[in-house]
Amino acid sequence: MTRSGIGYDSHRLEAGRKLMIGGVHIPFDKGPVGHSDGDVLAHALCDALLGAASLGDIGTHFPDTDPKWKGANSLMFLEHTRKLLDEKKLRIVHLDAVVICERPKLGPHFPAMRAAVAQSLGISLDQINLKAKTNEGLGEIGRGEAIASHTIATLEG
Ligand code: MG
Numbered sequence: 001m002t003r004s005g006i007g008y009d010s011h012r013l014e015a016g017r018k019l020m021i022g023g024v025h026i027p028f029d030k031g032p033v034g035h036s037d038g039d040v041l042a043h044a045l046c047d048a049l050l051g052a053a054s055l056g057d058i059g060t061h062f063p064d065t066d067p068k069w070k071g072a073n074s075l076m077f078l079e080h081t082r083k084l085l086d087e088k089k090l091r092i093v094h095l096d097a098v099v100i101c102e103r104p105k106l107g108p109h110f111p112a113m114r115a116a117v118a119q120s121l122g123i124s125l126d127q128i129n130l131k132a133k134t135n136e137g138l139g140e141i142g143r144g145e146a147i148a149s150h151t152i153a154t155l156e157g
Contacts, residue, residue: 002093003155005051007044009058010148012140013101021099021106021147022113022130023075023120028104032147035064035071040149041099041130042074045117048153049081053090078120090157092123097151098131102144106132 013019017031022041032038046058055061061084062069062077085092095117099106106113110130118125135141141148 001157003052003054003090003157005048005053005153005155007046007048007051007151007153008149009040009043009047010141010146011038011040012146013144019104020074021109023073023078023116024109024112026104026106026109030144036062036069036074036077037071039074040147041097041113041151042078042117044149044151045095045097045153046074046077046081048095048151049078049085049092049121049155052153052155053085053088055084055088075116075120078117082121085155085157088157090155092121092127093154093156095121095123095128095151095153096131097129097149098133099147099149100133100135100141101147102134102137102142106130 011032013030019028019031020037140146
């Protein structure tokens with residue numbers, strides 16, 4: 001059986017915080033506000049994977065009230081999600097994702113992000129695709145006040 005799930009996440013961006021996307025630190029003057037490291041791509045991917053597996057969402061498994069996840073590297077969430085999929089005998093077929101922010105340019109960091117996500121999930125580079133968009137200056141994202149990600153996961157099992 002083939003299963004699919006969607007994921008979405010967004011975070012406010014504030015000056016002086018570390019910008020982590022797809023497990024990669026990207027030098028920039030702003031970063032996400034969040035309980036963990038605020039990695040929108042990792043969070044949206046978790047939700048897509050959990051959705052495809054009918055396992056709820058990231059808040060169920062990694063509650064932001066739990067001090068254990070304060071400042072956590074979100075690749076840990078992906079690693080844990082992989083274990084949950086393994087337990088259900090589900091295999092990742094493919095992931096696709098778009099990250100939306102006005103700045104910085106993300107394309108140059110995609111190879112490192114794909115490698116980090118693929119390693120966390122035990123998949124090959126060919127099983128994950130990343131895309132970047134700006135919001136054409138519109139709304140909070142366009143003003144550089146927020147970052148968002150949409151993802152889709154396809155599983156088999
Ligand atoms: Mg999040």
